[in-house]
Amino acid sequence: MYSALFLSLLSAIAVAAQKGDWTAAYDSATGALAQLTNDQKVGIVTGTGWMNGNCVGNTGDAPNIGFRSLCLQDGPLGVRTATGVTAFPAGIHAASTWDVELIRQRGLAMGEEFRALGVNVQLGPVAGAIGKIPAAGRNWEAFGPDPYFTGIAMQETIIGIQEAGVQACAKHYILNEQELNRGSMSSSVDDRAMHELYLWPFADSVKANVASIMCSYNRIDGVYACENDAVLNSLLKDELSFPGYVLTDWGAQHSNENSANAGLDMAMPGDGMGDGNYYWGPNLLNAVDSGSVPQERLDDMVKRILASWYYIGQDKDYPEVGFDNWQPGTGKDVQGDHATVARAIARDGIVLLKNVDNALPLNKPATLAIIGSDAFPNPDGPNACVDRGCNVGTLAMGWGSGTVEFPYLIAPHDAIKERADADGTVLTTSPNDETASATAAATAAETAIVFINADSGEEYITVEGNAGDRNDLNAWHNGNELVQAVAEVNAKTIVVIHSVGQILLESFIELENVVAVVWAGLPGQESGNGLVDILYGDTAPNGKLPYTIGKTAEDHGTAIVPGDDSYPEGLFIDYRHYDKNEIEPRFEFGFGLSYTTFDYTELTATYTDKSPGEGSPAPGGPTSLYDEVATVTATITNNGTVTGAEVAQLYIGLPESAPETPVRQLRGFQKVSLEAGASAPVSFSLRRKDLSYWDTEAQAWVTPTGEFKVYVGASSRDIRLTGTM
Numbered sequence: 001m002y003s004a005l006f007l008s009l010l011s012a013i014a015v016a017a018q019k020g021d022w023t024a025a026y027d028s029a030t031g032a033l034a035q036l037t038n039d040q041k042v043g044i045v046t047g048t049g050w051m052n053g054n055c056v057g058n059t060g061d062a063p064n065i066g067f068r069s070l071c072l073q074d075g076p077l078g079v080r081t082a083t084g085v086t087a088f089p090a091g092i093h094a095a096s097t098w099d100v101e102l103i104r105q106r107g108l109a110m111g112e113e114f115r116a117l118g119v120n121v122q123l124g125p126v127a128g129a130i131g132k133i134p135a136a137g138r139n140w141e142a143f144g145p146d147p148y149f150t151g152i153a154m155q156e157t158i159i160g161i162q163e164a165g166v167q168a169c170a171k172h173y174i175l176n177e178q179e180l181n182r183g184s185m186s187s188s189v190d191d192r193a194m195h196e197l198y199l200w201p202f203a204d205s206v207k208a209n210v211a212s213i214m215c216s217y218n219r220i221d222g223v224y225a226c227e228n229d230a231v232l233n234s235l236l237k238d239e240l241s242f243p244g245y246v247l248t249d250w251g252a253q254h255s256n257e258n259s260a261n262a263g264l265d266m267a268m269p270g271d272g273m274g275d276g277n278y279y280w281g282p283n284l285l286n287a288v289d290s291g292s293v294p295q296e297r298l299d300d301m302v303k304r305i306l307a308s309w310y311y312i313g314q315d316k317d318y319p320e321v322g323f324d325n326w327q328p329g330t331g332k333d334v335q336g337d338h339a340t341v342a343r344a345i346a347r348d349g350i351v352l353l354k355n356v357d358n359a360l361p362l363n364k365p366a367t368l369a370i371i372g373s374d375a376f377p378n379p380d381g382p383n384a385c386v387d388r389g390c391n392v393g394t395l396a397m398g399w400g401s402g403t404v405e406f407p408y409l410i411a412p413h414d415a416i417k418e419r420a421d422a423d424g425t426v427l428t429t430s431p432n433d434e435t436a437s438a439t440a441a442a443t444a445a446e447t448a449i450v451f452i453n454a455d456s457g458e459e460y461i462t463v464e465g466n467a468g469d470r471n472d473l474n475a476w477h478n479g480n481e482l483v484q485a486v487a488e489v490n491a492k493t494i495v496v497i498h499s500v501g502q503i504l505l506e507s508f509i510e511l512e513n514v515v516a517v518v519w520a521g522l523p524g525q526e527s528g529n530g531l532v533d534i535l536y537g538d539t540a541p542n543g544k545l546p547y548t549i550g551k552t553a554e555d556h557g558t559a560i561v562p563g564d565d566s567y568p569e570g571l572f573i574d575y576r577h578y579d580k581n582e583i584e585p586r587f588e589f590g591f592g593l594s595y596t597t598f599d600y601t602e603l604t605a606t607y608t609d610k611s612p613g614e615g616s617p618a619p620g621g622p623t624s625l626y627d628e629v630a631t632v633t634a635t636i637t638n639n640g641t642v643t644g645a646e647v648a649q650l651y652i653g654l655p656e657s658a659p660e661t662p663v664r665q666l667r668g669f670q671k672v673s674l675e676a677g678a679s680a681p682v683s684f685s686l687r688r689k690d691l692s693y694w695d696t697e698a699q700a701w702v703t704p705t706g707e708f709k710v711y712v713g714a715s716s717r718d719i720r721l722t723g724t725m
């Protein structure tokens, strides 16, 4: 008795020591590795083949070390294909909350659902495409084109997912910025932009101990990402000291020895998407036998996979896989109370762009018109099209592998109707996008809300002529004409937009009768409920744009590239491009109105670094890069009349001794909720890397000497406090 108890206590301590501790996890992995044959090792690093296993990706097992076949499953906003899961707001919508607490809660809630269904690896979150090209099809899966912001969002999401006991997978690594030709095109970027823009959020992911990273379909400097020594070995494993494993995007492997020696650790789905041809499997075994792939390299792959599994604590009591990816409709209810966080994000991710004379919030209007197909449910149900590959009815996520089955989708009309019934408001409706029926409905009402949208997704599905990437930045379904027609006849026209990303607003934004514009993003299953919270003022709008909305498509300075992409814009995407070239955007990065106003006072900026040390290598790069070296503080006052939340933003301009750098770069943000009349301090902590640039000659981060410019404000252009440091 005594000794059994003692032993189980010891093993509990051993488990605790492995979980959350890379050194202990590697010790366990090394011990387990010694018990594996090369056959078993090759089985662990090679997927079992397309559709061979319950999940979208499956590995071999090793029962003698208690290692079950790993289940890898899409995607970044929930468990793909299974029923009984939550359809969370998309990454870009979580981003527009600018709320790190909500972003972490979303990660945790997603992780709990993956775990309950027995998934070992969630294929998300996404930092690439980061969104340098507004029309790119999959930007909505990620967190927007600012690397600092995306880094924080990746970190919080990964911490949440992994706290639930699920391995996160940061993807798609790297320079995978569009869908067109993604499997063949080559991207090249200068070394500074690579470090300061594209690699940056992956560095934060590694710092947050992400278990795995997915290499992308494209080539970098002519070499496929999944066999690219420079990006896998040099940048990720050497420079960032990534201790986890690299897996391929599905079918992104193109070689046996080259990929193995360049740093790939796991091939997915194993064969070429069902063709039965495996680059690895027996071929990798032969390569190891012949010496063209060193035995140590195979052992390193396995150690990385096992160490991540121990690190997350999946070696003990992991749930069985509870669904079959290839049998639609399988699964079980794992939603718990996650609708609460889904609704909070749906609500707080909404950005108010225009509001003339307090047109919003609505105050029990006598009559109200609801116009546009985007306000109404898809008559065939929210999951009518496979992988959401159509744009019918209200839009709440894009299309492709980054989707889930909706358990339900609250359409705006349905949620508004509930409120209208309670208020005694008479609704007139036009559930299509035809101008004749729209003007009829709008003429009959005091206020008209017109809904428009724009969709995009992954390249394997074409929707209304858009092969993943959008063909242009206009609203779909003649949205511009629809708004104009309504505004012709209704003096209180409110526009609500559901969109995967930036659209052009110029054809209606300045119309006098367009009194309010609400950017409702991609809100997931709680769409209508979150919108009603904002439209009726139960919550003041508190989201901010995670990208810049320009006046023309050309103003953005980037577009889908027909061949290879040499990234001529370098560091200057989104607001950095607008600032550098002094282009007036329509709505800048970080912009968003409220029903109240905020005053900014009392800026302080203090450089506190005392010991600019080298730091030791650690996940994410030298520890010194993450040391806190400066603090900026300010005071925010709600000087309006209702409770509201403000996202205070810190931008830094580097000293003149630095090479050409964006005028201002986001380096901090904090959301504070304040009652009318209340004040609160905000404090931004700057890490060494936040004040540094990548010195291409020295191949190191350098903190320039001289005067740093410090800007605190309500957006990237609405700067309220300026100082130096």
Ligand SMILES: *[C@@H]1O[C@H](CO)[C@@H](O)[C@H](O)[C@H]1NC(C)=O
Binding pocket: 597, 598, 599, 600, 639, 640
């Ligand atoms: C609130 O503060 C803002 C920013 O300083 C200012 O423009 C505005 O006039 C103030 N409003 C009131 C009611 O004091």
